Structures are given as structure tokens and as C-alpha cells.
Amino acid sequence: MRRNSLDLTAIVDAIEEVLPREQEFIALHEPYLVGNEWTYIKECLDTGWVSSVGKFVDKFEKDLAEYTGSKHAIAVVNGTAALHICLKLVGVAENDEVLIPSLTFIATANAVSYCGAIPHFVDSAINTLGLDPKKLDSYLQEIIVMKNGFSYNKETGNRIKAVVPMHTFGHPVDLDLLVNVCEKYNIELVEDAAESLGSYYKNQHTGTFGKVSALSFNGNKIITTGGGGAILTNDEKLAKLAKHLTTTAKVPHRWEFVHDHIGYNYRLPNINAALGCAQLEKLADYINKKRALAKRYDEMLKDIDGITFFKEPDFAKSNYWLNVILLDEANLELRDMLLRILNDKGIMTRPVWTLLHKLPMFRECPKMDLSTSKLLEKQIINIPSSVVLGDSYNA
Incomplete structure (x- = not known):
């Protein structure tokens, strides 16, 4: 059972363990140009x-x-x-x-x-x-x-x-x-x-x-x-x-x-x-690398209390374009601190987009109850997902 606490050091260490140690800066997602x-x-x-x-x-x-x-x-x-x-x-x-x-x-x-x-x-x-x-x-x-x-x-x-x-x-x-x-x-x-x-x-x-x-x-x-x-x-x-x-x-x-x-x-x-x-x-190979990277993230993050690594729904096979960690509701106030720590270390991470109904040009548009979207906006953190990062994990 997850506790209402978040070990930021454990999260950062787990993500760093997945990523190449020799790079000073790791982008969220960059092109992979290795073919024709x-x-x-x-x-x-x-x-x-x-x-x-x-x-x-x-x-x-x-x-x-x-x-x-x-x-x-x-x-x-x-x-x-x-x-x-x-x-x-x-x-x-x-x-x-x-x-x-x-x-x-x-x-x-x-x-x-x-x-x-x-x-x-x-x-x-x-x-x-x-x-x-x-x-x-x-x-x-x-x-x-x-x-x-x-x-x-x-x-x-x-x-x-x-x-x-x-x-x-x-x-x-x-x-x-x-x-x-x-x-x-x-x-x-x-x-x-x-x-x-x-x-x-x-x-x-x-x-x-x-x-x-x-x-x-x-x-x-x-x-x-x-x-x-x-x-x-x-x-x-x-x-x-x-x-x-x-x-x-x-x-x-x-x-x-x-x-x-x-x-x-x-x-x-x-x-x-x-x-x-x-x-x-090269797309088939890219997807294999990205799915291998997602699997590695899941392995490193699954035992850390307070977060969840987001995985594809049961009915789907995903390309895992951008990998996602979700903060538990008890830890939402720590999102920006985690983003700061990771970005300060040269590990590019970001929150999800601002919900569109909040933007000035769309505030008067019709909308339904958006309670899940509002929660996800506070929970989501994207972590580095470039194809090249899956190289060493792709069998």
C-alpha cells in the first residue's frame, strides 16, 4: 500500500539509473537519424x-x-x-x-x-x-x-x-x-x-x-x-x-x-x-527501443511510494512516445520541486499542457465536468523518452 509521502531522491536516482551517465543534458525527445x-x-x-x-x-x-x-x-x-x-x-x-x-x-x-x-x-x-x-x-x-x-x-x-x-x-x-x-x-x-x-x-x-x-x-x-x-x-x-x-x-x-x-x-x-x-x-526498430525504455523505467520506479509509472491500457499496444509518471494525489504539491531538481540536473522533464479551457481564447467555450483532466494536469510529469535512450535495453 502506498504511503502519503514522496522520496524525491529515490525518484531522481531511479531515473538517473535508466539514463546514460555520460550526457550532461538529456532532452525530452529528440530525433534519431541513423538510416538513409x-x-x-x-x-x-x-x-x-x-x-x-x-x-x-x-x-x-x-x-x-x-x-x-x-x-x-x-x-x-x-x-x-x-x-x-x-x-x-x-x-x-x-x-x-x-x-x-x-x-x-x-x-x-x-x-x-x-x-x-x-x-x-x-x-x-x-x-x-x-x-x-x-x-x-x-x-x-x-x-x-x-x-x-x-x-x-x-x-x-x-x-x-x-x-x-x-x-x-x-x-x-x-x-x-x-x-x-x-x-x-x-x-x-x-x-x-x-x-x-x-x-x-x-x-x-x-x-x-x-x-x-x-x-x-x-x-x-x-x-x-x-x-x-x-x-x-x-x-x-x-x-x-x-x-x-x-x-x-x-x-x-x-x-x-x-x-x-x-x-x-x-x-x-x-x-x-x-x-x-x-x-x-526504421520505425519498427524505434518502437522496440521505446518500449524497452518504458519497461526499464517501470522496473526502476515501480517500488517507489507516491508515484505510478503510466503503462499502456490492456486493449492497446503503445509506441510510448512520451513516458509519464503520475504523482499520487497526496503528493501533488511536490510536482514543481521534482521538475526543478530533474531539470537542474540536465534531465529535461515537463508537466502536461495547460488545460485548454483555461486559456483566454477558449474560456467561454462549452465544457463538461473536467474533474479527471484537472487532476491529471497536476499529476503528470513527462520524462526523457528519445529513441536513442532505449538502445541499451532493446533486446
């Missing part, structure tokens, strides 16, 4: 194909689709752009409400706002750190009225068009339950899979449960294109429209410039896609 990156990028430079078209864009999209099991992948300039287009593709319109966790990176809410829509904040589950489908279902039963087959918020009068679960730190939400909620209320499921490339829910890759989903390849993600993202979909028509909208909606012609929609210059350059192709070739 130089070769592929040099080819772009040698041939001049460095911009928005080229063979590496096509290859990256094909390889992503094959890896995730999605029929189509459309590469774009970043994960926020991917999510923005996903919301457009499922028909999110001005003044629609989109259900998103308050415990997520701000890009989730920003993408909703780009559509002129309204973020509607919902609570997270303690066992996934992501959106809680059971609690959401109970909440929607209270606030929704159905009109012409669509869900409307009876308090605001706005249509509730979509829900965007974010697979927090790579850990999948309970997608079966969430799919049921979406079907019950005719709400579109758009997965924010920015952090979960390589994560599986019941042996199916995240990002393949709704009509569309978004991935991110920012410099701190499990693989990187420097900056980049992708849209996943099994719908051929939506895939073609996504490609069209993200290439400024230009109608193909040998010399004329005709555009038939408001489009977006969201194309991923070939040189970035080249980096992504090389990274994707």
Missing part, C-alpha cells in the same frame, strides 16, 4: 527536386498507408494542417461544435477554430489519459437534442458535428466505446493521431477508425520529416479531395491557373518527405 536520411536528402539536392512534388512524396504516402493499414495517406506540411483538413472533409462548418479533450496540445483546438467552429471541451479517462467515452456518453444524453438526424447542443443551439480524440503520449483511447458513441449521436469521428504512429488498438493501427485522421512528424515525434503531417483515410473520394485542397485546389492544366475551391498551400516538400521515408524504414 543523408542518402535520400542528397538525392533531392543532386536532382533539384526539393519542393512540393517528387518521388519521395509519393513514396512516403505509399509507405505510410501500408504501415498503418489505411488505404490512403496524404502528406502535408504539419499535423495541425492535417487536422484542419480532416475537419473540413467531414463537413465541420462555422459555429458547429467539435468535442475535444481539454487535456491535449493546443493544435487540436486551433484546427477546430480555423474552421470557424467552436471547441467543446470534454473530460479524459485515468486509464488512457485520453478522451473518456463512457463519461462523454452520459454527458451527451443530458445536453443533446436530435434534429433531422443531427445532434444539437440544446443549451447553445449549435450542431455538434464531430469528436476528436487525441491519443495522449501515444496511448490509444478506448475506440470501440467511442465509435459506439459516435454512431449513437451521428457525430463524426476524427482521430488526432499526431502522437500515436506505431500504436495499436486491439491490433488495429490508430488513425484508421473514423473517416479521416491526422498524423504529425514534428521534430519531437517518433519519426520526423522536420515539420510535417499526414491525413489518413480509407475513402478514395475524400483522399482525392484532401490532395486537391492541400495543393491550393488547383485544377490540373499544362499552363493555366484555375482553382475551384478555397484551397490551402499545405503540401509537404519532397526534401522533407525524403527524410520521412528514411525514418519510416
